[in-house]
Amino acid sequence: MKNNFSVYLDNAATTCVDKEVFKKMKPFFSEKYANPSGPYWHSQVARGVIDKAREQVSKALNASSGKIVFTSCATESINLSHKGLIEALSKKGDQKPHIVVSSIEHSAVLETCRHLEKLCLVEVSYLPVDKTGLVLISDLEKNIRPNTALVSIMYVNNEVGTIEPISEIGKFLKKINKKRELEKKQKIFFHTDATQAIQYLNIDVNFLGVDFLSFTGHKFYAPKGIGALFVKKDTPLSSQIRGGSQEYGLRAGTENVAFIVGLAEAITLVCSQKKSQAERIKKLSQKFIKEALKIKGLNLTGDKIKRVPHIASFLVDGAEGEAMILLLSDAGISASSGSACTSGSLKPSHVLLAMGVPQEKAHGSLRFSLGKDTTEEQINYTLKVLPEIISKVRALAPKGI
Ligand code: PLP
Numbered sequence: 001m002k003n004n005f006s007v008y009l010d011n012a013a014t015t016c017v018d019k020e021v022f023k024k025m026k027p028f029f030s031e032k033y034a035n036p037s038g039p040y041w042h043s044q045v046a047r048g049v050i051d052k053a054r055e056q057v058s059k060a061l062n063a064s065s066g067k068i069v070f071t072s073c074a075t076e077s078i079n080l081s082h083k084g085l086i087e088a089l090s091k092k093g094d095q096k097p098h099i100v101v102s103s104i105e106h107s108a109v110l111e112t113c114r115h116l117e118k119l120c121l122v123e124v125s126y127l128p129v130d131k132t133g134l135v136l137i138s139d140l141e142k143n144i145r146p147n148t149a150l151v152s153i154m155y156v157n158n159e160v161g162t163i164e165p166i167s168e169i170g171k172f173l174k175k176i177n178k179k180r181e182l183e184k185k186q187k188i189f190f191h192t193d194a195t196q197a198i199q200y201l202n203i204d205v206n207f208l209g210v211d212f213l214s215f216t217g218h219k220f221y222a223p224k225g226i227g228a229l230f231v232k233k234d235t236p237l238s239s240q241i242r243g244g245s246q247e248y249g250l251r252a253g254t255e256n257v258a259f260i261v262g263l264a265e266a267i268t269l270v271c272s273q274k275k276s277q278a279e280r281i282k283k284l285s286q287k288f289i290k291e292a293l294k295i296k297g298l299n300l301t302g303d304k305i306k307r308v309p310h311i312a313s314f315l316v317d318g319a320e321g322e323a324m325i326l327l328l329s330d331a332g333i334s335a336s337s338g339s340a341c342t343s344g345s346l347k348p349s350h351v352l353l354a355m356g357v358p359q360e361k362a363h364g365s366l367r368f369s370l371g372k373d374t375t376e377e378q379i380n381y382t383l384k385v386l387p388e389i390i391s392k393v394r395a396l397a398p399k400g401i
Helices: 019-025 041-061 074-090 107-118 137-143 166-182 257-272 274-292 321-330 350-354 376-396
Strands: 066-071 098-102 123-127 148-152 189-193 212-216 227-232 298-300 311-316 340-342 345-347 365-369
Touching: 019 257, 041 066, 041 257, 066 074, 074 107, 074 148, 074 189, 074 212, 074 227, 098 107, 107 123, 123 137, 137 166, 166 189, 257 274, 274 311, 274 376, 321 365, 321 376
Parallel strands: 098 123, 098 148, 148 189, 189 212
Antiparallel strands: 066 227, 212 227, 298 311, 311 365, 340 345
16 A cells, blocks of 8 residues: 555445444453363353353354354355255255255355366256356256255345345245155245344345345444354255354354453444445445446346345456556555455456356456445545546556456
8 A cells, every 4th residue: 555545445345343343242251261161151152142142143144043153264154055955955855955056156156066076976056146146947947847945046136236136036945845845746845045134134034935044244334254154944965164062062062252242242232233334335336336337338237126225346448457457556545356366367356257257357346345444535536536447457458458
């Protein structure tokens, strides 16, 4: 950073730990630190704290129809649900299970499915999306097979902010499952990765009609290293981390009490402020989007209406995303680009490619994600420096970008 202006616009990557949340976590590091599995009263205190936290998370998700399993992050929750379900089902049937996922899922879902596919344990269908990043139920319907055992569709895409029709998909699968139940056939389980949805959308698991819901705490002001998985009652699931009998025998290892408290406090906090924060952030991001779109050759990515308030994502003609990010950083602004720099080669985002963006255009992606501490002043400053940064990058760009 070459000046003193600090603007953090990458809240979809991670957020700060809320000060009140941190305060609630503190006693569990060096005062109330007993192992929750011990027989004595110190341990009972820790056990009680975990029970209370589980209730808080369960309440936020209206999840009395199932259980909450604490994990280390969304990636772990996703690995547990997908691998754990397939392992549990493989003990039952003789048919290879089929999984349907959208082609714009986070790598946590895509790589887990590819891994299961490589091990020849499953067949996987990757659903297309439309040009705004939306999964169409008609495409899902076409891809359901007699051996389909799991549908996994993210609630909100992390790169473009499009909200997927999760409750509609839940209703659609419920209809199929009713028929399957009468025919005594294997049910189709439904997983959603709700990582980018927790603090802004309806996360009632009954409304959504899901059997699994994964998320990670650090996207909504809990620390990094804690997440959870909702598992509906009677869902077959095999543990993927073996050892002790913690977390209903589904995730062995001594519980991270302080972080579990942090997760529960953060989800309670964001759910209590959902409406007001969503309104405030939407107002800021709408202003940002409206003004940014005045820059020539800059287009919004994702759905115009069905999008979360905190993500403003764009494609910039003739400019390289990584170069814009570096110049924004020099101006004190942290944002991100959909293209990930892997071992020196710039790979365009699989999300944008799936949305039909040509490869050369996909390199020009920019994502700004707002949070509870984003101010109008920061948005104004970003809008002020952005046009010049884009012009500079365009001037340096090789032809063909
Ligand atoms: N799913 C989505 C939609 C995400 O945005 C992320 C984080 O970027 C993850 C999963 C993975 O989260 P974590 O790295 O905390 O496991």
